[in-house]
Amino acid sequence: MKKLELAEIAALLPQKDRILIVIHKSPDGDAIGCGYGLCMALRSLGKQANVLCGDPIPPIYSYLTDLVPPTDMTPEYVVSVDLGDTKLLSGEAAAYKDRIDLCLDHHYSNSGFAAEGYVDGSAASCAEILKRLLDLMPVTITPDIANAVFTGVCTDTGCFRFSSVTAETHRIAAELIDLGADSAMICRLMFDCKSRARVELERMIYEGLTYYAGGQIAVVTITKQMLADSGATPFDTDGIAALARQIEGVRLGVTITEKDGGEFRFSVRSAGDIDASAICACFGGGGHRGAAGCSMEGTLEDVRQRMAEACAKALGVSL
């Protein structure tokens, strides 16, 4: 992938037309915000542009998607936003995996799949990069575009909570509010709204919460039965893996999700003092120091016990 400066991209994009913007499967606020924000900006320059995602966009984002109905268009130039690897393209979007012309991304691990691109792994969201790009383009950032970019900035930082947040993140948020972004509306939709199914699932999860090692390990279990009984969809389980670690005194938070065929998927979170990826590596998995995952087969009781023992060993305590 040829590395471009943002100024080069700002000069190049206005020369293109029929631009397709592809985003990753299970799209989050950053992918959606960047996709629709860039699409609106390009259309404001008189370009034809569409956003393509292989998965449905959650209805909560209708304040963006409603503004950008897809048009009938044969793509001439393909841009990916917030995409670290083409393996994350699904459905119709996957057909473009070998013909991405330009990549805008903030994943250190970006696999360099595009012809040209700009990757800044230090940016807390791809939306921060998009904001810098739009500032260099002959685009008027309307309140709608500001809403799209703000959506990416706030969702990928857990509403300005994560350690990836910098002074720059807040400066960009301030500028977007000055440009008309409705921060309160977006934050309410993204962070202050739970479905009834989610509430019911949380109740079940709290009911089945298991502590080990004097409360230093907490294990949350989500069975297929719980998902069926609560009516929770995949959208409703977003962020659940963080619940166990949030409990006071818990150093390792484990979430077990039952899959088909006797398989259980594990998500392990630590405050960073314990290496979660080393624990998951014992079971053939991996990830980051603070968040890692693996899979095991067996009965729930058995796999839970094996994970609890591995966690206790990592903490140097007994169960």
Next chain:
Amino acid sequence: MKKLELAEIAALLPQKDRILIVIHKSPDGDAIGCGYGLCMALRSLGKQANVLCGDPIPPIYSYLTDLVPPTDMTPEYVVSVDLGDTKLLSGEAAAYKDRIDLCLDHHYSNSGFAAEGYVDGSAASCAEILKRLLDLMPVTITPDIANAVFTGVCTDTGCFRFSSVTAETHRIAAELIDLGADSAMICRLMFDCKSRARVELERMIYEGLTYYAGGQIAVVTITKQMLADSGATPFDTDGIAALARQIEGVRLGVTITEKDGGEFRFSVRSAGDIDASAICACFGGGGHRGAAGCSMEGTLEDVRQRMAEACAKALGVSL
């Protein structure tokens, strides 16, 4: 109360010594952040200064309180921060209610109890005002002072979520991070940590959650028995009144808390489209359009039913 400009206060404070800073009972992050932030700033100018709160400061704020151990001092000048009314002073702090020399506050409803003061009801937190004041004083904002001010900025805005947040709020957050505030640490402590008692109380609350009017009204009940069984302290119930309204489709969220002697306290929240204060006024209470409260006596079933009926009437629907 004589209104002063911040520049006048910035010139006046360095002439004072033995300064006591009083904060309200059940202190929140804004009161604590402003109290300890101002105290550190005054001490850095060679002043004697203490923070006084009639209630215990929750241990979660030890990253601030540990830095400012109280000294033996006879107060000469008394400052209140984030205090809207002297009725909110408890215990030892209440002794100073008639001798507050200077007030720094952001409550529109400030009762003007001090000799002099500065009140800006448009500021999302008192900490925003304190930041502006410190910028005018010959004070170096150290990382510790920045942490204190950031604590107020983020807690009083629900981590930048509330409608009170402005571009200025984010600009101040950016400046504080530049000055060394550890935004990730503070946000994790303030927003990403639940006690085991809180988790248990939430489980009980979800179990007893009642919907009316096809899910447009949700009622949460907290009995004395639930508080006893979960081991929840008053710190653990913070923010619970917001839970019911957060559920998708809910237009009125009601929280009923059992008090002594057959009394039940009600908190009613709306998205602002329905006037919660008008509902509470039916039962002798009041508040704001989006958040109001009242009390009733009777059996739980009875008072819950009466409130549900009043809510249904306000929505123009049947139960």
